[in-house]
Amino acid sequence: MTIDVAVIPGEDAAPEAMDQVIRIIDSLDLEIAWHYPEVGAAAKEKWGTTFPDAAIQLIDQCTTTLFGSTSGPSGRALHYLRWGKQTYANVRPARWRPGFRSPLAKPQGVDFVIVRENLEDLYLSLEGELADLAPLGLTSGTAGKPPQALGTGFYALKAITEEGSARVIRYAFELARQRRARGLPGHVTLGSKWNMLPKSDGLFRDIGEAIAAEYDDVPYRAFIIDDLAHRMVADPHALDVVVMPNLYGDILSDAAAGLVGGLGLAPSGCYGNDYAYFESAHGTAPDIAGKGIINPTATLMSAGMMLEYLGLTEASRQIDVAITRIYRENRSLTPDQGGQAGTVQFADSMIQLLSATDPSTPIAR
Numbered sequence: 001m002t003i004d005v006a007v008i009p010g011e012d013a014a015p016e017a018m019d020q021v022i023r024i025i026d027s028l029d030l031e032i033a034w035h036y037p038e039v040g041a042a043a044k045e046k047w048g049t050t051f052p053d054a055a056i057q058l059i060d061q062c063t064t065t066l067f068g069s070t071s072g073p074s075g076r077a078l079h080y081l082r083w084g085k086q087t088y089a090n091v092r093p094a095r096w097r098p099g100f101r102s103p104l105a106k107p108q109g110v111d112f113v114i115v116r117e118n119l120e121d122l123y124l125s126l127e128g129e130l131a132d133l134a135p136l137g138l139t140s141g142t143a144g145k146p147p148q149a150l151g152t153g154f155y156a157l158k159a160i161t162e163e164g165s166a167r168v169i170r171y172a173f174e175l176a177r178q179r180r181a182r183g184l185p186g187h188v189t190l191g192s193k194w195n196m197l198p199k200s201d202g203l204f205r206d207i208g209e210a211i212a213a214e215y216d217d218v219p220y221r222a223f224i225i226d227d228l229a230h231r232m233v234a235d236p237h238a239l240d241v242v243v244m245p246n247l248y249g250d251i252l253s254d255a256a257a258g259l260v261g262g263l264g265l266a267p268s269g270c271y272g273n274d275y276a277y278f279e280s281a282h283g284t285a286p287d288i289a290g291k292g293i294i295n296p297t298a299t300l301m302s303a304g305m306m307l308e309y310l311g312l313t314e315a316s317r318q319i320d321v322a323i324t325r326i327y328r329e330n331r332s333l334t335p336d337q338g339g340q341a342g343t344v345q346f347a348d349s350m351i352q353l354l355s356a357t358d359p360s361t362p363i364a365r
Protein backbone atom coordinates (compact mmCIF):
# COMPACT_ATOMS: atom_id res chain seq x y z
CA MET A 1 0.00 0.00 0.00
CA THR A 2 1.33 3.43 -0.94
CA ILE A 3 2.27 5.73 1.94
CA ASP A 4 1.53 9.43 1.39
CA VAL A 5 4.21 11.79 2.64
CA ALA A 6 3.98 15.59 2.57
CA VAL A 7 7.21 17.39 1.68
CA ILE A 8 7.89 21.01 2.61
CA PRO A 9 11.38 21.89 1.35
CA GLY A 10 11.59 25.28 3.09
CA GLU A 11 13.83 28.19 2.12
CA ASP A 12 17.37 29.22 1.18
CA ALA A 13 19.65 26.18 0.85
CA ALA A 14 17.21 23.73 2.49
CA PRO A 15 15.42 22.73 -0.76
CA GLU A 16 18.78 21.82 -2.33
CA ALA A 17 19.23 19.21 0.41
CA MET A 18 15.62 18.06 0.25
CA ASP A 19 15.62 17.49 -3.53
CA GLN A 20 18.58 15.15 -3.24
CA VAL A 21 17.15 13.32 -0.24
CA ILE A 22 13.96 12.59 -2.20
CA ARG A 23 16.10 11.35 -5.09
CA ILE A 24 18.07 9.07 -2.72
CA ILE A 25 14.94 7.61 -1.15
CA ASP A 26 13.29 7.16 -4.54
CA SER A 27 16.28 5.03 -5.55
CA LEU A 28 15.06 2.46 -2.99
CA ASP A 29 11.81 1.93 -4.91
CA LEU A 30 9.59 2.24 -1.86
CA GLU A 31 5.82 2.59 -2.03
CA ILE A 32 5.94 6.27 -1.08
CA ALA A 33 4.01 9.03 -2.84
CA TRP A 34 5.43 12.50 -2.21
CA HIS A 35 3.02 15.42 -2.00
CA TYR A 36 4.08 19.05 -1.99
CA PRO A 37 1.67 21.34 -0.10
CA GLU A 38 1.94 24.86 -1.44
CA VAL A 39 3.23 26.98 1.44
CA GLY A 40 5.56 29.93 1.95
CA ALA A 41 6.39 32.58 -0.62
CA ALA A 42 4.87 30.71 -3.61
CA ALA A 43 1.57 30.23 -1.76
CA LYS A 44 1.56 33.87 -0.70
CA GLU A 45 1.88 35.00 -4.30
CA LYS A 46 -0.85 32.66 -5.51
CA TRP A 47 -3.30 32.59 -2.60
CA GLY A 48 -2.38 35.65 -0.55
CA THR A 49 -1.38 33.52 2.43
CA THR A 50 1.73 31.52 3.29
CA PHE A 51 -0.39 28.65 4.61
CA PRO A 52 -3.60 28.14 2.61
CA ASP A 53 -6.35 25.68 3.60
CA ALA A 54 -5.39 23.41 0.70
CA ALA A 55 -1.95 22.93 2.29
CA ILE A 56 -3.50 22.05 5.64
CA GLN A 57 -5.77 19.52 3.96
CA LEU A 58 -2.91 17.92 2.07
CA ILE A 59 -0.80 17.65 5.23
CA ASP A 60 -3.76 16.09 7.04
CA GLN A 61 -4.28 13.56 4.24
CA CYS A 62 -0.67 12.41 4.43
CA THR A 63 0.71 10.04 7.04
CA THR A 64 3.67 12.25 7.90
CA THR A 65 5.67 15.27 6.73
CA LEU A 66 9.30 15.69 5.78
CA PHE A 67 10.22 19.31 6.40
CA GLY A 68 13.34 21.16 5.20
CA SER A 69 14.09 24.29 7.22
CA THR A 70 12.43 27.65 7.23
CA SER A 71 13.72 31.18 7.54
CA GLY A 72 10.16 32.43 8.00
CA PRO A 73 7.89 31.99 4.96
CA SER A 74 7.12 28.32 5.73
CA GLY A 75 6.88 29.12 9.44
CA ARG A 76 3.10 28.79 9.72
CA ALA A 77 3.29 25.30 8.25
CA LEU A 78 5.96 24.45 10.81
CA HIS A 79 3.81 25.82 13.63
CA TYR A 80 0.95 23.66 12.42
CA LEU A 81 3.19 20.58 12.42
CA ARG A 82 4.27 21.33 15.99
CA TRP A 83 1.38 22.94 17.85
CA GLY A 84 -1.41 21.88 15.48
CA LYS A 85 -0.28 18.26 15.57
CA GLN A 86 0.97 18.39 19.19
CA THR A 87 4.37 16.91 18.36
CA TYR A 88 5.78 17.45 21.83
CA ALA A 89 8.97 15.37 21.76
CA ASN A 90 11.76 16.68 19.53
CA VAL A 91 14.24 13.82 19.27
CA ARG A 92 17.72 14.91 18.20
CA PRO A 93 20.32 12.14 17.98
CA ALA A 94 24.02 13.00 18.29
CA ARG A 95 25.99 9.97 17.20
CA TRP A 96 29.53 10.09 15.91
CA ARG A 97 30.59 7.88 13.02
CA PRO A 98 34.09 7.46 11.56
CA GLY A 99 34.66 10.27 9.06
CA PHE A 100 32.43 12.79 10.87
CA ARG A 101 34.53 15.88 11.44
CA SER A 102 34.34 16.04 15.22
CA PRO A 103 36.51 18.51 17.14
CA LEU A 104 36.89 15.89 19.93
CA ALA A 105 40.17 14.01 20.33
CA LYS A 106 38.24 10.78 21.01
CA PRO A 107 34.77 10.97 19.49
CA GLN A 108 34.52 7.16 19.23
CA GLY A 109 31.41 5.94 21.02
CA VAL A 110 29.66 9.29 21.40
CA ASP A 111 26.03 8.28 20.89
CA PHE A 112 23.33 10.14 22.76
CA VAL A 113 19.92 11.58 22.02
CA ILE A 114 18.49 14.88 23.14
CA VAL A 115 14.76 14.81 23.78
CA ARG A 116 13.72 18.43 23.71
CA GLU A 117 10.30 19.51 24.90
CA ASN A 118 8.88 21.02 21.72
CA LEU A 119 5.77 23.04 22.53
CA GLU A 120 6.24 25.09 25.72
CA ASP A 121 8.80 27.22 27.52
CA LEU A 122 9.78 30.48 25.81
CA TYR A 123 8.76 29.13 22.40
CA LEU A 124 5.14 29.99 23.03
CA SER A 125 6.37 33.38 21.81
CA LEU A 126 4.45 35.28 24.45
CA GLU A 127 6.20 38.62 24.67
CA GLY A 128 5.10 42.09 25.61
CA GLU A 129 6.10 45.41 27.13
CA LEU A 130 7.36 45.33 30.71
CA ALA A 131 5.03 48.22 31.53
CA ASP A 132 2.04 45.98 30.69
CA LEU A 133 2.91 43.76 33.67
CA ALA A 134 2.28 46.55 36.23
CA PRO A 135 -1.31 45.47 37.07
CA LEU A 136 -0.06 42.04 38.13
CA GLY A 137 1.83 43.48 41.11
CA LEU A 138 4.86 41.25 40.54
CA THR A 139 8.28 41.74 42.17
CA SER A 140 11.44 40.19 40.73
CA GLY A 141 12.83 37.54 43.06
CA THR A 142 16.38 38.70 42.30
CA ALA A 143 16.25 42.41 41.39
CA GLY A 144 13.70 43.09 44.15
CA LYS A 145 11.73 45.46 41.88
CA PRO A 146 8.51 45.25 39.93
CA PRO A 147 9.21 44.44 36.26
CA GLN A 148 8.01 47.85 35.03
CA ALA A 149 10.60 49.51 37.29
CA LEU A 150 13.51 47.70 35.59
CA GLY A 151 13.51 50.07 32.61
CA THR A 152 11.84 50.25 29.24
CA GLY A 153 11.79 46.91 27.50
CA PHE A 154 10.06 43.63 26.96
CA TYR A 155 9.32 40.43 28.81
CA ALA A 156 9.11 36.91 27.39
CA LEU A 157 6.94 34.39 29.14
CA LYS A 158 8.35 31.00 30.02
CA ALA A 159 5.60 28.46 30.59
CA ILE A 160 6.27 24.95 31.89
CA THR A 161 3.23 22.77 32.56
CA GLU A 162 2.83 19.52 34.46
CA GLU A 163 1.18 17.86 31.47
CA GLY A 164 3.75 19.08 28.95
CA SER A 165 6.68 18.09 31.15
CA ALA A 166 5.28 14.68 32.09
CA ARG A 167 4.63 13.56 28.53
CA VAL A 168 8.07 14.50 27.20
CA ILE A 169 9.91 13.07 30.22
CA ARG A 170 7.93 9.85 29.94
CA TYR A 171 8.86 9.76 26.25
CA ALA A 172 12.54 10.00 27.25
CA PHE A 173 12.21 7.07 29.66
CA GLU A 174 10.49 4.93 27.04
CA LEU A 175 13.22 5.80 24.55
CA ALA A 176 15.85 4.81 27.11
CA ARG A 177 14.18 1.40 27.47
CA GLN A 178 14.15 0.98 23.69
CA ARG A 179 17.83 1.89 23.51
CA ARG A 180 18.66 -0.56 26.29
CA ALA A 181 16.89 -3.26 24.25
CA ARG A 182 19.19 -2.34 21.32
CA GLY A 183 22.30 -2.80 23.45
CA LEU A 184 22.84 0.89 24.26
CA PRO A 185 23.17 2.12 27.86
CA GLY A 186 19.52 3.14 28.25
CA HIS A 187 19.61 5.80 30.95
CA VAL A 188 18.10 9.26 31.31
CA THR A 189 19.74 12.57 32.20
CA LEU A 190 17.52 15.58 32.85
CA GLY A 191 18.61 19.22 32.77
CA SER A 192 16.91 22.42 33.88
CA LYS A 193 17.73 25.57 35.85
CA TRP A 194 15.80 24.71 39.02
CA ASN A 195 18.09 26.70 41.30
CA MET A 196 17.15 30.03 39.64
CA LEU A 197 13.65 29.08 38.54
CA PRO A 198 12.34 26.81 41.28
CA LYS A 199 8.74 26.99 40.10
CA SER A 200 8.95 26.46 36.33
CA ASP A 201 12.23 24.57 35.93
CA GLY A 202 11.75 23.16 39.43
CA LEU A 203 8.49 21.61 38.26
CA PHE A 204 10.28 20.04 35.30
CA ARG A 205 12.83 18.48 37.64
CA ASP A 206 10.21 17.35 40.19
CA ILE A 207 8.23 15.61 37.47
CA GLY A 208 11.47 13.98 36.30
CA GLU A 209 12.05 12.59 39.81
CA ALA A 210 8.49 11.29 40.05
CA ILE A 211 8.61 9.57 36.67
CA ALA A 212 12.08 8.15 37.41
CA ALA A 213 10.56 6.43 40.45
CA GLU A 214 8.08 4.68 38.13
CA TYR A 215 10.90 3.47 35.84
CA ASP A 216 13.14 1.84 38.41
CA ASP A 217 14.84 -0.18 35.64
CA VAL A 218 16.12 3.04 33.97
CA PRO A 219 19.04 4.80 35.70
CA TYR A 220 18.36 8.53 36.11
CA ARG A 221 20.35 11.65 36.96
CA ALA A 222 19.52 15.35 36.92
CA PHE A 223 21.90 18.29 36.54
CA ILE A 224 21.48 22.03 36.55
CA ILE A 225 21.55 22.94 32.87
CA ASP A 226 24.89 24.80 32.91
CA ASP A 227 26.53 21.84 34.65
CA LEU A 228 24.96 19.57 32.03
CA ALA A 229 26.31 21.77 29.21
CA HIS A 230 29.80 21.35 30.66
CA ARG A 231 29.37 17.59 31.03
CA MET A 232 28.10 17.32 27.46
CA VAL A 233 31.35 18.77 26.17
CA ALA A 234 33.75 17.32 28.78
CA ASP A 235 32.32 13.79 28.88
CA PRO A 236 29.74 13.22 26.12
CA HIS A 237 30.34 9.46 26.30
CA ALA A 238 28.53 9.40 29.64
CA LEU A 239 25.23 10.52 28.11
CA ASP A 240 22.47 8.40 26.63
CA VAL A 241 19.00 10.01 26.62
CA VAL A 242 19.00 13.66 27.69
CA VAL A 243 15.71 15.45 28.33
CA MET A 244 15.21 19.18 28.81
CA PRO A 245 12.83 22.09 28.28
CA ASN A 246 12.53 23.67 24.85
CA LEU A 247 15.08 26.52 24.82
CA TYR A 248 17.88 24.55 26.51
CA GLY A 249 17.21 21.65 24.15
CA ASP A 250 17.39 23.89 21.10
CA ILE A 251 20.72 25.38 22.15
CA LEU A 252 22.36 22.23 23.48
CA SER A 253 21.34 20.15 20.48
CA ASP A 254 23.25 22.52 18.19
CA ALA A 255 26.20 22.14 20.59
CA ALA A 256 25.77 18.35 20.44
CA ALA A 257 25.78 18.54 16.64
CA GLY A 258 29.04 20.48 16.87
CA LEU A 259 30.52 17.73 19.06
CA VAL A 260 29.87 14.98 16.54
CA GLY A 261 30.89 16.97 13.46
CA GLY A 262 28.54 19.82 12.62
CA LEU A 263 25.02 20.93 11.82
CA GLY A 264 25.04 19.09 8.50
CA LEU A 265 24.97 15.84 10.47
CA ALA A 266 22.15 16.64 12.91
CA PRO A 267 18.77 15.01 12.22
CA SER A 268 15.56 15.31 14.18
CA GLY A 269 12.07 13.93 14.49
CA CYS A 270 9.14 15.55 16.30
CA TYR A 271 6.77 13.02 17.82
CA GLY A 272 3.30 13.37 19.30
CA ASN A 273 0.80 10.77 20.43
CA ASP A 274 -0.70 10.26 16.98
CA TYR A 275 1.51 12.19 14.57
CA ALA A 276 5.17 12.75 13.87
CA TYR A 277 7.09 14.81 11.35
CA PHE A 278 10.78 14.98 10.50
CA GLU A 279 13.22 17.82 9.86
CA SER A 280 16.95 18.41 10.15
CA ALA A 281 18.04 20.24 13.29
CA HIS A 282 19.87 22.91 11.28
CA GLY A 283 18.50 26.12 9.79
CA THR A 284 18.26 27.16 6.16
CA ALA A 285 22.00 27.87 5.76
CA PRO A 286 21.37 31.14 3.83
CA ASP A 287 25.09 31.83 3.48
CA ILE A 288 25.52 28.83 1.15
CA ALA A 289 22.18 29.00 -0.69
CA GLY A 290 22.51 28.49 -4.44
CA LYS A 291 26.04 27.13 -4.16
CA GLY A 292 25.00 23.47 -4.34
CA ILE A 293 27.12 22.49 -1.36
CA ILE A 294 24.69 22.06 1.51
CA ASN A 295 25.30 18.76 3.25
CA PRO A 296 22.10 16.72 2.89
CA THR A 297 23.10 14.16 5.55
CA ALA A 298 21.00 15.73 8.33
CA THR A 299 17.91 15.74 6.13
CA LEU A 300 18.69 12.21 4.95
CA MET A 301 19.08 10.95 8.52
CA SER A 302 15.80 12.66 9.41
CA ALA A 303 14.23 10.84 6.46
CA GLY A 304 15.75 7.63 7.85
CA MET A 305 13.98 8.32 11.16
CA MET A 306 10.81 8.88 9.16
CA LEU A 307 11.15 5.54 7.36
CA GLU A 308 11.51 3.81 10.71
CA TYR A 309 8.39 5.59 11.99
CA LEU A 310 6.54 4.43 8.87
CA GLY A 311 7.54 0.84 9.55
CA LEU A 312 9.98 0.76 6.61
CA THR A 313 12.66 -0.49 8.95
CA GLU A 314 14.81 -2.24 6.38
CA ALA A 315 14.97 0.86 4.16
CA SER A 316 15.88 2.96 7.19
CA ARG A 317 18.64 0.51 8.04
CA GLN A 318 19.98 0.54 4.47
CA ILE A 319 20.26 4.32 4.60
CA ASP A 320 21.99 4.12 7.96
CA VAL A 321 24.51 1.61 6.63
CA ALA A 322 25.16 3.68 3.50
CA ILE A 323 25.72 6.87 5.55
CA THR A 324 28.19 5.02 7.74
CA ARG A 325 30.04 3.80 4.64
CA ILE A 326 30.13 7.07 2.72
CA TYR A 327 31.80 8.78 5.69
CA ARG A 328 34.05 5.88 6.63
CA GLU A 329 35.29 5.68 3.05
CA ASN A 330 35.50 9.47 2.74
CA ARG A 331 33.56 9.44 -0.52
CA SER A 332 32.06 12.54 -2.09
CA LEU A 333 31.83 14.51 1.15
CA THR A 334 30.66 18.12 1.17
CA PRO A 335 32.92 21.05 2.18
CA ASP A 336 31.60 21.25 5.77
CA GLN A 337 33.09 17.76 6.23
CA GLY A 338 36.36 18.63 4.53
CA GLY A 339 35.34 17.29 1.11
CA GLN A 340 34.97 18.95 -2.26
CA ALA A 341 31.77 17.36 -3.48
CA GLY A 342 28.53 19.18 -4.07
CA THR A 343 25.15 18.12 -2.74
CA VAL A 344 24.28 16.31 -5.98
CA GLN A 345 27.58 14.40 -6.07
CA PHE A 346 27.06 13.31 -2.48
CA ALA A 347 23.60 12.05 -3.44
CA ASP A 348 24.99 10.27 -6.51
CA SER A 349 27.44 8.40 -4.30
CA MET A 350 24.73 7.53 -1.80
CA ILE A 351 22.55 6.13 -4.57
CA GLN A 352 25.49 4.10 -5.84
CA LEU A 353 26.21 2.78 -2.35
CA LEU A 354 22.57 1.94 -1.73
CA SER A 355 22.35 -0.05 -4.92
CA ALA A 356 25.46 -1.97 -3.85
CA THR A 357 24.86 -2.24 -0.11
CA ASP A 358 24.53 -5.78 1.13
CA PRO A 359 21.49 -5.58 3.42
CA SER A 360 23.15 -8.04 5.79
CA THR A 361 26.02 -5.61 6.50
CA PRO A 362 25.82 -4.84 10.22
CA ILE A 363 25.41 -1.21 11.22
CA ALA A 364 28.83 0.05 12.23
CA ARG A 365 28.86 2.04 15.44
Ligand code: ATP
Pocket residue numbers: 017069070263264265281282283284285286287288293294295296297298336
Ligand atom coordinates in the same frame (compact mmCIF):
# COMPACT_ATOMS: atom_id res chain seq x y z
P1 ATP B 1 18.16 28.43 12.85
O1 ATP B 1 18.05 29.52 13.84
O2 ATP B 1 17.04 28.37 11.85
O3 ATP B 1 18.47 27.07 13.46
P2 ATP B 1 20.90 29.06 12.43
O4 ATP B 1 21.06 30.50 12.66
O5 ATP B 1 21.27 28.08 13.51
O6 ATP B 1 19.41 28.76 11.93
P3 ATP B 1 21.87 27.59 10.21
O7 ATP B 1 21.07 27.83 9.00
O8 ATP B 1 21.65 26.30 10.91
O9 ATP B 1 21.75 28.81 11.18
O10 ATP B 1 23.40 27.71 9.79
C1 ATP B 1 24.47 27.95 10.68
C2 ATP B 1 25.77 27.70 9.92
O11 ATP B 1 25.90 26.29 9.66
C3 ATP B 1 25.81 28.38 8.55
O12 ATP B 1 27.14 28.81 8.29
C4 ATP B 1 25.41 27.29 7.60
O13 ATP B 1 25.93 27.43 6.30
C5 ATP B 1 25.95 26.05 8.28
N1 ATP B 1 25.11 24.89 7.96
C6 ATP B 1 23.89 24.61 8.48
N2 ATP B 1 23.41 23.50 7.96
C7 ATP B 1 24.32 23.05 7.08
C8 ATP B 1 24.38 21.92 6.20
N3 ATP B 1 23.39 21.02 6.14
N4 ATP B 1 25.46 21.79 5.41
C9 ATP B 1 26.48 22.66 5.48
N5 ATP B 1 26.48 23.75 6.27
C10 ATP B 1 25.42 23.94 7.07
